[in-house]
Amino acid sequence: MALSRHSEAVVRLRGWCLTAAFELVLLAAVYLLYRTGRLLSMDAEATALANAHAVNGVERALRLPSEAMIQDLVPTVDLLQLANTYYVAVHFPVTVAFLVWGFLRRPQVEYRWARNLIILQTAVAVVLHIAFPLAPPRMFPALGYTDTMTVYGPSAYDGASGAVANQFAAMPSLHVGWAVLIAVVVARTAGGPVRQLAIWHAVITIVVVTVTANHWFMDGIIAGVILLAALRLFPEPGVSRVPWLQRVT
Template structure:
């Protein structure tokens, strides 16, 4: 029953998320204008050029592999992560991780709705190459195209979810899994840039939403530590 309720909750939230993303799927002028704004902000912050980075590593085999990773790992890994938390971690740890996902994703959806943003790959005039269109595979074709929204680049949930998984595994899981999760987060951050699917700021905002979620929901371990009785000082005072 508990598992059925969790699956139902996740499906309902996914449905809400899908509907929300589709609300802004056709806001092309706003998305293009916001992209120009983001590019200007990044230039003022002296952030490296994503186009220059993409050009420096533009090898067809690498781009195909990066596209496969981008399209096939992101969502399935989140499903595996939630299943692992439900089956292998304590209920308190699982609820904490699940609620972090809900807060981060809900906040991201709000930004998608109010700030539609076109990804860098849509701007060949700025030096970007749409490697998904040129080499494939693309999540914006076929069945997945019904869910994907090309103008929901801000924030990057690819980066946000990857860092969330790494953080939760670091706090609650085996140490060697934490290294694997951290590697996935770093690899994801690189891939979204070289495939021109996200701007730097997209990833930064995705991580910032996680920080907000963590501040709102302290980890179960922190709560236990805060509520633990301070017995040792009392015993030391009695001994003295």
């Protein structure tokens, strides 16, 4: 009996390890796709600048508030430096922590739902990064924007990382897209402090990408549209419509 239990434990551990290895390889492939897609449009400066003027024109036509005006509302340099730090340091670690938490702490059906959403969202974003290179607002000081990362630091585009970073992959904003995705998934599947943290992370990210002039409002809006489409294709397990419209009872 003891030997049988030991064998069962070994089989379960082996299965868990194989599943974990598969997920690591899959997510590594997604990250490689993300990096490759961003690098492919690095040299599209003229197109990216022209597209930025077009996006700015659309925002003005839609009477969206000016990102520069919101940037000017930040009262201190310390807050801008804190926003820069959040932009540079929090995006990837929180996303990785979310996936690890989902794999280790949540039912596998919930984890796979979240993983599929991220894969689809990222794949569509990469296609748009290549097809529609876009310069961020911070590259347009004549329009009233301040490049807070360059002026106050820290910057995501200094040193070795700056040599390979694509500054023309603003549309859509995966900072916003991933943060809102995390908030939606956690709000639907968990509660307590984790839920509150996920929601606050999304709110703070939206504010941060705006006040640092790293994204236009349209970048976040398009990211939200992609997420809605992903939720249609991969609805929450047991839900036949967009998740927040129908809760499983």
